[in-house]
Amino acid sequence: xxxxxxxxxxxxxxxxQYDHERSALIRENVRLLLNPADATAVAIALKLKADSxxxxxxxxxxxxxxxxxxxxxxxxxxxxxxxxxxxxAYAGSDTxxxxxxxxxxxxxxxxxxxxxxxxxLDGGTGHVGPQVAEILGIPHMAGIxxxxxxxxxxxxxxxxVESEEASYTFALQLxxxxxxxxxxxxxxxxxRYEALKRDLSGRVEVIDNQALGLAPEQVGVxxxxxxxxxxxxxxxxxxxxxxxxxxxxxxxxxxRFLREKGFVR
Amino acid sequence: xxxxxxxxxDPEGEADSIQLLEAANRMYGATGYRSYGxxxxxxxxxxxxxxxxxxxxxDPRVRPYDAANLARCVEAAHRKxxxxxxxxxxxxxxxxxxxxxxxxxxxxxxxxxxxxxxxxGRIELVRAAxxxxxxxxxxxxxxxxxxxxVRKNTFTLDARIRRSTDIAPLVVDGITEPEVTLVERRPAExxxxxxxxxxxxxxxxxxxxxxxxxxxxxxxxxxxxSASRRVVDAGLAPRRIQVGQSGKTVSPxxxxxxxxxxxxxxxxxxxxxxxxxxxxTDRNAPLCSLADMVVEGDGMEFVDRLTKRLLKGGKx
Ligand SMILES: Cc1cc2nc3c(=O)[nH]c(=O)nc-3n(C[C@H](O)[C@H](O)[C@H](O)COP(=O)(O)OP(=O)(O)OC[C@H]3O[C@@H](n4cnc5c(N)ncnc54)[C@H](O)[C@@H]3O)c2cc1C
Ligand SMILES: Nc1ncnc2c1ncn2[C@@H]1O[C@H](COP(=O)(O)O)[C@@H](O)[C@H]1O
Numbered sequence: 001x002x003x004x005x006x007x008x009x010x011x012x013x014x015x016x017q018y019d020h021e022r023s024a025l026i027r028e029n030v031r032l033l034l035n036p037a038d039a040t041a042v043a044i045a046l047k048l049k050a051d052s053x054x055x056x057x058x059x060x061x062x063x064x065x066x067x068x069x070x071x072x073x074x075x076x077x078x079x080x081x082x083x084x085x086x087x088x089a090y091a092g093s094d095t096x097x098x099x100x101x102x103x104x105x106x107x108x109x110x111x112x113x114x115x116x117x118x119x120x121l122d123g124g125t126g127h128v129g130p131q132v133a134e135i136l137g138i139p140h141m142a143g144i145x146x147x148x149x150x151x152x153x154x155x156x157x158x159x160x161v162e163s164e165e166a167s168y169t170f171a172l173q174l175x176x177x178x179x180x181x182x183x184x185x186x187x188x189x190x191x192r193y194e195a196l197k198r199d200l201s202g203r204v205e206v207i208d209n210q211a212l213g214l215a216p217e218q219v220g221v222x223x224x225x226x227x228x229x230x231x232x233x234x235x236x237x238x239x240x241x242x243x244x245x246x247x248x249x250x251x252x253x254x255x256r257f258l259r260e261k262g263f264v265r
Numbered sequence: 266x267x268x269x270x271x272x273x274x275d276p277e278g279e280a281d282s283i284q285l286l287e288a289a290n291r292m293y294g295a296t297g298y299r300s301y302g303x304x305x306x307x308x309x310x311x312x313x314x315x316x317x318x319x320x321x322x323x324d325p326r327v328r329p330y331d332a333a334n335l336a337r338c339v340e341a342a343h344r345k346x347x348x349x350x351x352x353x354x355x356x357x358x359x360x361x362x363x364x365x366x367x368x369x370x371x372x373x374x375x376x377x378x379x380x381x382x383x384x385x386g387r388i389e390l391v392r393a394a395x396x397x398x399x400x401x402x403x404x405x406x407x408x409x410x411x412x413x414x415v416r417k418n419t420f421t422l423d424a425r426i427r428r429s430t431d432i433a434p435l436v437v438d439g440i441t442e443p444e445v446t447l448v449e450r451r452p453a454e455x456x457x458x459x460x461x462x463x464x465x466x467x468x469x470x471x472x473x474x475x476x477x478x479x480x481x482x483x484x485x486x487x488x489x490x491s492a493s494r495r496v497v498d499a500g501l502a503p504r505r506i507q508v509g510q511s512g513k514t515v516s517p518x519x520x521x522x523x524x525x526x527x528x529x530x531x532x533x534x535x536x537x538x539x540x541x542x543x544x545x546t547d548r549n550a551p552l553c554s555l556a557d558m559v560v561e562g563d564g565m566e567f568v569d570r571l572t573k574r575l576l577k578g579g580k581x
Pocket of ligand 2: 006007008009060061062063095115117118124125128129
């Protein structure tokens with residue numbers, strides 16, 4: 001069983017930079033972190049491998065070169081192979097283009113199942129999983145909170161999805177894209193001391209558009225079907241904050257404030 | 266020119282789907298378009314009398330959770346009727362159907378549209394970006410319908426105009442045997458929904474061991490308790506009362522946050538909250554900058570004292 005994990009590095013939203021002229025996120029020099037839901041997906045894949053239910057775990061990332069140290073980190077945690085798809089021509093790609101680029105690679109790389117996150121922290125659209133599945137013509141499920149490890153060997157996967165209305169158990173025919181929701185467990189395995197010295201050469205590859213051969217008008221800003229036209233950096237609200245302490249006086253002021261606002265009759 | 270708008274009617278979110286009529290009103294004005302609903306036969310009866318046309322999928326192989334086949338249905342409906350806009354509720358399954366349908370139609374898709382304006386005849390779609398820090402105006406390029414998903418509670422349809430509804434079967438080519446099958450569905454226990462409460466008393470990491478004691482303050486104010494993810498991840502509160510990006514978006518009139526730092530993922534869940542009161546030992550916690558009032562000190566002391574004060578009542 002070969003598992004391919006779609007793993008995106010997202011800018012740390014607390015420290016991002018934005019290019020107002022180009023209406024694009026400046027992805028170079030921004031602190032990156034592995035998208036939390038993708039980390040859950042990779043952790044589940046590695047657990048399956050540790051339990052001998054999966055043969056190999058391969059991560060695929062579309063992003064800037066600065067993702068490299070993160071991918072090496074994943075290799076030290078037990079991922080077998082990492083691919084970084086990186087090309088300046090891909091800058092500014094929306095989810096439609098991103099899905100085409102990822103699918104172009106996936107359709108030639110070989111997999112039995114694709115793991116992904118349900119959505120990312122930065123874009124957060126959750127479009128990439130279903131769109132990759134659509135291009136590859138395979139089923140997809142998002143919001144997976146649990147997967148039955150035993151079901152995975154039989155050419156199908158049984159997964160659980162929790163929504164507000166219900167808890168569903170679905171069986172999907174493989175190959176499929178399985179989109180996992182972020183969960184605090186399982187966590188990525190720790191890096192063992194021996195792994196620090198491991199030779200990673202040959203296990204990370206960087207490929208660009210020469211390898212994938214997509215037409216220039218199909219990628220990047222040109223190929224995108226949506227574009228961010230304006231950005232409002234909004235102060236969410238900036239009230240006149242009053243400070244009090246939880247002593248008699250302070251509580252009285254809170255009480256009076258609640259009365260004024262009509263929350264206390 | 267009369268526009269045509271398609272709304273996908275998700276049987277797992279019937280009311281939320283119908284609310285999307287209000288999104289269409291914002292786009293073209295209440296009388297500027299003809300509304301089409303796409304539904305599976307035998308579902309969403311409430312749409313009758315509210316939408317102009319119901320396109321009905323009668324092929325039993327199409328199930329409400331089978332996004333691949335439903336995307337084919339959306340495509341077939343569009344090929345036949347050439348919509349100006351396709352609106353899909355951001356329900357569990359709507360979120361999976363919309364991207365696949367957009368891919369089939371080769372059109373852009375804007376997710377979780379938070380606001381819609383018309384400016385000089387052009388429709389502006391607004392969504393939150395970068396973790397709620399910013400609002401982005403998104404433009405669609407190329408030909409084809411304007412395709413969006415909208416979260417629950419984003420638009421409220423107040424004037425329900427009664428219409429006579431034509432029901433027409435939709436024939437869809439290329440439907441396949443489903444590759445996803447439902448093994449089991451257990452309804453979530455219908456618990457009180459924090460989104461319906463005008464007052465929320467919310468607890469976070471700073472007071473998590475005492476979380477259960479917030480209930481009395483909430484009750485004294487006629488509200489409900491909610492939580493940050495720190496409390497939920499610690500197993501001290503159920504996921505359904507979590508506020509934030511991976512929880513719920515709430516718009517209470519009053520939000521009292523006790524021991525919550527105010528990370529961006531938490532704040533994303535606060536939409537148009539009238540009044541915010543924060544109790545925190547740290548007056549520089551990020552949430553304090555959004556508060557009308559900050560009670561600087563121990564959160565449980567605040568909860569105990571304010572509850573007593575409320576129960577005592579009067580002018581004091
Ligand atoms: C993908 C993703 C999605 C997420 N989604 C959500 C989400 O939906 N909702 C959410 O809430 N979080 C979410 N988070 C987590 C979020 O980043 C924060 O970790 C979380 O909100 C922190 O919770 P907290 O503020 O309650 O706890 P902490 O960060 O631990 O803050 C505790 C606060 O309590 C104060 N305090 C300490 N002692 C006291 C006391 N005695 N009295 C009063 N105050 C005290 C401290 O000063 C501090 O400000 C998400 C994270 C990720 C990565
Ligand atoms: N640039 C990318 N590289 C690799 N995987 C991605 C990329 N963008 C999105 N994905 C995958 O698709 C999921 C959904 O992303 P999104 O549609 O951006 O919310 C993520 O959790 C990843 O698993």
